[in-house]
Amino acid sequence: MNTRANHQVETNGQHAVVLGGSLTGLLAARVLADHFDRVTLIERDAYPENTEARRGIPQANHVHGLLVRGRQILEEFFPGLQDEMIAAGAPVVDMANEIAWFTPAGWGVRFPSDLKVLAFTRPMLDLYVRRHLARNPKVEIVDNTDVLRLLPASSGNQLAGVLICPRSSAADRRIAKELRADLVVDATGRASRAPRWLRDLSYSAPEETVINAHIGYASRLYQIPDNFERDWKCVFVQGAPPERKRGAILFQVEGNRWLVTLIGGGRDYPPSDELGFLDFARSLPVSTIFDAISAAQPLTPIKTHRATENRLRQYERAKELPDNFLVLGDAACAFNPVYGQGMTNAALGALALQKTIGEQRRRFPDGSLTGLSRCFQKRLAKVNETPWMLTTAQDYRYRECTGGVPGRMTRFMHRYMDRVIELATRKVAVRRVLLRVFNMLTAPSTLFEPRILFRVLVKILKPARPRREFRPRTQVIERTAS
Ligand SMILES: Cc1cc2nc3c(=O)[nH]c(=O)nc-3n(C[C@H](O)[C@H](O)[C@H](O)COP(=O)(O)OP(=O)(O)OC[C@H]3O[C@@H](n4cnc5c(N)ncnc54)[C@H](O)[C@@H]3O)c2cc1C
Structure with missing residues (x-):
């Protein structure tokens, strides 16, 4: 897909380039279109016109749950997206009532709720988001094109753009082209080459932490x-x-x-x-x-x-970054996907981008991007902090987990969460809170509110009974009210 037609391009205005056209890149391009005269999104794969998975996102063959918070943000950026997907057959699922959830403590209690999610294959979501984005006249989507490296500006702490290489034919692949840009955003996922690209320009690469439960x-x-x-x-x-x-x-x-x-x-x-x-x-x-x-x-x-490790690149701690270079999505922080946070975190990152660029524009009406990178990466680090902490803490439960060891606090959290899950398996009120936390609608600290804390502590302080092996052949659905 090369959506060049009907674009009102202001050639003298500012130009932003987004590298990588999966969900983070699509969201970033959507945000930047509100603040730049032109946005070019470069994707290595040739986009399919249907819901086939493509090479650049092999994870798209696997279940992709979009949490309620992520669904809300996507709808804000792309109004009408949900209705289009529902009309195309994506089921609406009440998370509390229509998911049979077998927890470590048995089948979870079910009850009608407003926690509605859509169930779809990942390529379907990307196709519909892409179609929305392609309607934006400021955005040009260039697929089948590889980003090779960053181009430094001749002066100042800036990039001049990127070097790209179209891949449509063997002849094309031999010709690299310069794409000039005022802002470059890396959304090339967990295999991002930005650390190497930065080193090539004599910047230091970000600190990187990998915690792997080998999922x-x-x-x-x-x-x-x-x-x-x-x-x-x-x-x-x-x-x-x-x-x-x-x-x-x-x-x-x-x-x-x-x-x-x-x-x-x-x-x-x-x-x-x-x-x-x-x-x-x-x-x-x-x-x-x-x-x-x-x-x-x-x-x-x-x-x-099997590429499911938690991988954090701390750009916010880098000594120096080009002012006009940002990194977000899995390229900055990728999670073990079992907890379904990646896409919602990408959406939260897009909100952080919107806020940071808005502030920058107010601070510098002349369009200067001085200090932008540092402000954005710091804000993004805050977004990543809680999901990173929750996911890695869970992964430490695996004896085979590599990259770190659980501290005393994490071990206490394991015991605490075991009790919360036990309660949430039977009690509607606790399950409701847990589901809201899980869906990133409320902070995890809610799980420490007195009504839950008290019940959990009573359980922790009681002498433990040996764990019962749970192997029913058929599912029993409890419908107890709390
Ligand atoms: C097995 C698995 C299951 C998952 N399940 C869930 C789930 O249930 N819920 C959830 O929210 N998240 C899930 N995730 C995470 C989710 O897939 C990602 O968080 C999400 O895709 C956002 O990632 P991204 O856009 O930052 O990067 P990616 O999705 O990795 O996309 C990177 C893009 O950049 C392109 N690219 C790479 N290099 C270049 C280059 N040099 N030039 C041009 N383009 C380039 C690639 O082709 C690709 O399109 C799962 C992940 C995995 C691995």
């Missing part, structure tokens, strides 16, 4: 069988590390299909062969997902993915 995914799409009796739209079998390292998610997605993702932590990776996949599903503590896929017709091969 593997294996996924497949199935046709939902006619008359398959169920009272859920999605199923989530949560792992309980360190003992229970396996989990799975089944998502009802557009096209009357199930997307099934098997998850194994601590190097207990789900296999990609037919029998191994089924055996892994059968080994889960409840049979709901195994029963469903045993009755269903597979539509795709099994796809696997």
